[in-house]
Amino acid sequence: MGKVNFPEKEKWLEILAVLLTGILKFVLMDEFGFRLLFITGACLFWLLFILTKYIKNPKVLSRWGFRKHDFRKSMLALLPYALIFVAGIIIYGLASGSAIVNWHIIPVLIFYPIWGTIQQFMTAGLVAGNLKTISTIKISDSQIGLLTALLFSLVHYPSVPLMLYTFIMEYIFIRVYFKWGNLWSLGLYHGLVSGIFLSFVSGRDLWNELLGSSAFSFLH
Numbered sequence: 157m158g159k160v161n162f163p164e165k166e167k168w169l170e171i172l173a174v175l176l177t178g179i180l181k182f183v184l185m186d187e188f189g190f191r192l193l194f195i196t197g198a199c200l201f202w203l204l205f206i207l208t209k210y211i212k213n214p215k216v217l218s219r220w221g222f223r224k225h226d227f228r229k230s231m232l233a234l235l236p237y238a239l240i241f242v243a244g245i246i247i248y249g250l251a252s253g254s255a256i257v258n259w260h261i262i263p264v265l266i267f268y269p270i271w272g273t274i275q276q277f278m279t280a281g282l283v284a285g286n287l288k289t290i291s292t293i294k295i296s297d298s299q300i301g302l303l304t305a306l307l308f309s310l311v312h313y314p315s316v317p318l319m320l321y322t323f324i325m326e327y328i329f330i331r332v333y334f335k336w337g338n339l340w341s342l343g344l345y346h347g348l349v350s351g352i353f354l355s356f357v358s359g360r361d362l363w364n365e366l367l368g369s370s371a372f373s374f375l376h
């Protein structure tokens with residue numbers, strides 16, 4: 157994932173920043189319902205973070221996995237899992253009657269991979285990637301995958317189906333990320349499969365959640 161060395165203190169601070177982002181999610185999104193504010197703010201913060209680090213050291217993008225190399229291999233490795241997930245999600249949603257299917261799912265599937273990539277940058281790139289290279293701790297790749305998946309799952313509390321789905325998804329993502337080191341494939345699959353999951357299993361209309369009148373309640 158790129159031969160770039162960074163101070164271990166810096167890696168711990170990056171992990172801490174990710175954890176604080178998760179805490180803000182509970183406060184702004186879950187407690188106050190400021191979904192659009194949180195997602196927009198988180199995207200802007202982390203994009204600025206990436207830009208700042210890139211200006212200091214352009215090789216950092218390769219370290220995190222923002223690269224063309226092994227994109228195809230990573231995509232093909234994740235494809236069977238994605239197809240199984242999508243098939244199961246659609247079958248469950250239609251059978252249980254929980255699915256919400258309208259034209260809103262089209263823009264969601266177009267734009268959600270952007271947010272999915274930011275999330276995978278935080279979890280795979282910063283949390284898992286840093287834990288793998290910090291020399292002061294001894295932990296296997298499988299343990300890092302389980303720990304990262306657990307943390308990512310807990311962020312989606314209290315929805316048990318969503319927590320279970322994100323745990324399995326993230327563990328698979330981390331294993332593939334450690335093998336091929338490409339972040340784009342993770343973000344793309346995250347956005348597409350998760351967008352379908354939220355519509356068919358959770359019965360949520362993300363388009364309305366983000367752009368409905370309630371999304372701008374923080375302005376009142």
